[in-house]
Amino acid sequence: MKQFLLAISRSWKKNCPARLHLIASKDALRVHNLMEVHANHDCTEEERDIIPENRRIHPDDADMVDVLLQAGAKPTVIRPILRERASKHTTARDISNIR
Numbered sequence: 001m002k003q004f005l006l007a008i009s010r011s012w013k014k015n016c017p018a019r020l021h022l023i024a025s026k027d028a029l030r031v032h033n034l035m036e037v038h039a040n041h042d043c044t045e046e047e048r049d050i051i052p053e054n055r056r057i058h059p060d061d062a063d064m065v066d067v068l069l070q071a072g073a074k075p076t077v078i079r080p081i082l083r084e085r086a087s088k089h090t091t092a093r094d095i096s097n098i099r
Contacts, residue, residue: 016041049089057094061086065098 017040021033041047048054057065061082068078075095082090 055088055090055094057082057088057090057098058086062098065095069095069099 016038017035018038019033019035020031023030023032064085065078065082068081069075075092078095079090079092082088082095
């Protein structure tokens with residue numbers, strides 16, 4: 001039996017005590033240990049949406065953004081288009097970093 005420790009990397013940076021310890025067998029995945037306490041940071045939907053791991057742009061969307069940037073569109077103009085298409089809270093800086 002293999003054991004896995006899963007955690008959100010952002011929570012590691014904040015020294016979050018929350019942990020999920022799973023045990024995998026051939027036909028099942030069993031929760032071995034679960035600590036759901038997030039005592040030292042917020043766990044809101046807004047917080048989750050703004051972490052870099054959740055703002056990453058899909059390669060298909062990145063191709064579209066690259067074309068728009070090459071055509072001279074500003075990142076602040078591209079951002080609402082990308083948010084509507086991908087439902088992510090991408091920042092203008094994220095878009096500029098595609099260049």
